[in-house]
Amino acid sequence: MNIDIRHIAKLARLRIEDDQFEKFEKEMQNIVDMVENLPDIDEELALDENDPMTLREDCAVTDKYTRQELMANAPQVKAGCLVVPKTVE
Amino acid sequence: MELYGKNAAELSAMLKNREISSVELTESVFRRIDETEEKINAYVTLDRENALKSAAEIDARRAAGEELSPLAGIVMGIKDNISTKGLATTCASKMLADYKPPFNATVMDKLAAAGVVVAGKLNMDEFAMGSSTETSYFKPTKNPYDTDRIPGGSSGGSAAAVAAGEAVLALGSDTGGSIRQPAAYCGVVGLKPTYGAVSRFGLVAFASSLDQIGPIGKTVEDVAMLQTAICGHDRMDATSARREYPDYFRGLENNAQGLKIGIPKEYFGDGIDGEVKQKIMDAVKLLEKNGASVKEISLPSADYALSSYYIISSAEASSNLARYDGVRYGYRAENYDGLIDMYEKTRSEGFGDEVKRRIMLGTFVLSSGFFDAYYKKAKLLQRRISAEFSDAFGEVDVIATPTVPTTAFRIGENTDDPLKMYATDICTVTVNIAGLPALSVPCGCDSKGLPVGLQLIGGKFTEQRLLNAAYTYEHLRGGFPAAVI
Numbered sequence: 001m002n003i004d005i006r007h008i009a010k011l012a013r014l015r016i017e018d019d020q021f022e023k024f025e026k027e028m029q030n031i032v033d034m035v036e037n038l039p040d041i042d043e044e045l046a047l048d049e050n051d052p053m054t055l056r057e058d059c060a061v062t063d064k065y066t067r068q069e070l071m072a073n074a075p076q077v078k079a080g081c082l083v084v085p086k087t088v089e
Numbered sequence: 090m091e092l093y094g095k096n097a098a099e100l101s102a103m104l105k106n107r108e109i110s111s112v113e114l115t116e117s118v119f120r121r122i123d124e125t126e127e128k129i130n131a132y133v134t135l136d137r138e139n140a141l142k143s144a145a146e147i148d149a150r151r152a153a154g155e156e157l158s159p160l161a162g163i164v165m166g167i168k169d170n171i172s173t174k175g176l177a178t179t180c181a182s183k184m185l186a187d188y189k190p191p192f193n194a195t196v197m198d199k200l201a202a203a204g205v206v207v208a209g210k211l212n213m214d215e216f217a218m219g220s221s222t223e224t225s226y227f228k229p230t231k232n233p234y235d236t237d238r239i240p241g242g243s244s245g246g247s248a249a250a251v252a253a254g255e256a257v258l259a260l261g262s263d264t265g266g267s268i269r270q271p272a273a274y275c276g277v278v279g280l281k282p283t284y285g286a287v288s289r290f291g292l293v294a295f296a297s298s299l300d301q302i303g304p305i306g307k308t309v310e311d312v313a314m315l316q317t318a319i320c321g322h323d324r325m326d327a328t329s330a331r332r333e334y335p336d337y338f339r340g341l342e343n344n345a346q347g348l349k350i351g352i353p354k355e356y357f358g359d360g361i362d363g364e365v366k367q368k369i370m371d372a373v374k375l376l377e378k379n380g381a382s383v384k385e386i387s388l389p390s391a392d393y394a395l396s397s398y399y400i401i402s403s404a405e406a407s408s409n410l411a412r413y414d415g416v417r418y419g420y421r422a423e424n425y426d427g428l429i430d431m432y433e434k435t436r437s438e439g440f441g442d443e444v445k446r447r448i449m450l451g452t453f454v455l456s457s458g459f460f461d462a463y464y465k466k467a468k469l470l471q472r473r474i475s476a477e478f479s480d481a482f483g484e485v486d487v488i489a490t491p492t493v494p495t496t497a498f499r500i501g502e503n504t505d506d507p508l509k510m511y512a513t514d515i516c517t518v519t520v521n522i523a524g525l526p527a528l529s530v531p532c533g534c535d536s537k538g539l540p541v542g543l544q545l546i547g548g549k550f551t552e553q554r555l556l557n558a559a560y561t562y563e564h565l566r567g568g569f570p571a572a573v574i
């Protein structure tokens with residue numbers, strides 16, 4: 001299977017520099033070749049009946065974080081808001 | 090022997106009897122760090138001041154007559170993908186180099202309640218993706234048994250710190266072998282608990298259906314003690330199992346009588362180094378001589394485990410790591426032109442090559458038109474692998490294999506060949522795929538003096554039986570030579 005590295009990188013929001021491209025393509029091709037050995041199994045995926053989903057308790061969250069604490073790690077903050085490039089013209 | 094060189098069980102008794110104080114122990118560990126850290130590079134962040142402060146607090150509580158947990162005053166290191174409130178949690182990535190979590194992982198709250206002293210945060214492969222700790226953005230960690238060699242990974246800092254006496258105990262995380270493989274390479278004991286036994290809340294996610302936090306220590310006793318403190322149901326983790334857990338430390342039994350050991354022939358093939366194979370079989374024979382029975386078993390889908398693992402883990406990683414976009418936390422590129430350019434530059438500059446490869450593989454196997462050929466097949470194989478293990482545990486109590494096919498390789502030896510690096514996980518990934526508990530216990534050294542790890546695998550939630558088997562083996566084996574640095 002040949003993979004289109006540029007397309008995959010775009011989907012993953014990654015950019016592979018031109019001088020790195022050949023090396024990356026080769027490595028990715030080797031990895032994909034490695035994982036291609038899986039046999040066909042004529043079964044369907046199903047949820048495990050022995051491990052049923054349970055809902056968590058419906059109660060109020062008591063953790064108290066301040067706005068400042070939660071925003072302290074943001075790269076850019078202005079007037080209590082996260083700053084991002086303009087997305088709407 | 091210096092305090093830093095003693096194991097946790099011993100130190101726990103000494104602290105309880107007030108033969109030593111936690112401040113003395115903490116000072117001893119930091120003196121050792123001052124001596125050896127330059128050669129080992131186990132830590133990303135040291136927290137000396139707070140460590141000494143919490144040690145003094147524990148000593149004061151003990152002096153006041155308070156009944157404390159067995160871990161109170163013991164000095165630990167924490168893998169740097171486990172969230173520690175206010176203390177940098179970098180995942181050894183440029184992406185999170187300045188990130189300080191506003192909350193604690195559940196395991197950190199549990200350790201704080203137990204009175205553990207945290208020395209600092211331990212180096213790892215970037216986002217836990219790697220088998221040598223060489224993909225760390227900061228520095229490679231060295232193996233205390235030979236500093237020209239890797240300590241394994243991804244919890245390489247955790248295993249190396251314990252082996253070097255730079256921490257009495259450590260927490261690691263294991264997605265495909267990341268606790269057991271470095272434990273094997275560094276001559277220490279590492280347990281990957283059953284999926285769901287330890288809360289993953291606050292563990293920075295890599296592959297959520299496989300990730301599990303677990304203990305690393307010098308002995309089985311130490312690991313049992315730490316596992317008892319960290320396991321348990323947690324409402325903050327939807328995958329956490331609702332059940333009661335025993336005190337594994339108190340439950341330890343030294344007895345091989347009646348223990349049924351399975352030897353899966355698929356794990357002893359050509360890829361396994363001859364000396365490693367010999368050490369594993371010697372260990373099994375020692376248990377057999379003392380009352381265990383040994384049986385050859387078959388786990389035929391093992392050949393497909395590595396592929397299934399890399400498909401499932403990378404698919405989940407590509408989704409989990411989508412959150413690193415330079416908006417709410419973490420690195421953001423300096424110059425960009427619009428939102429998409431900011432995302433792409435931030436992620437391209439913030440992630441290292443191995444993380445990029447995994448994200449790309451995951452994106453590929455989940456992309457339109459390829460899902461059935463890769464991800465679906467891998468998930469079907471996961472079911473088959475689990476069923477094979479279930480069948481095997483109908484016949485045997487524990488399964489014995491090498492933890493890793495070889496002993497520790499040289500720094501730089503496999504960095505240009507991702508496939509060779511991935512192959513070091515061949516004996517450990519099946520355990521994560523099936524959600525089972527497994528541990529690595531040192532079973533001797535090869536002719537180069539490098540430790541070999543015996544992997545013991547158990548059925549779901551049979552940690553006590555697994556620890557007992559390892560504890561019994563450890564007694565039969567006798568002491569293990571400490572690393573000379």
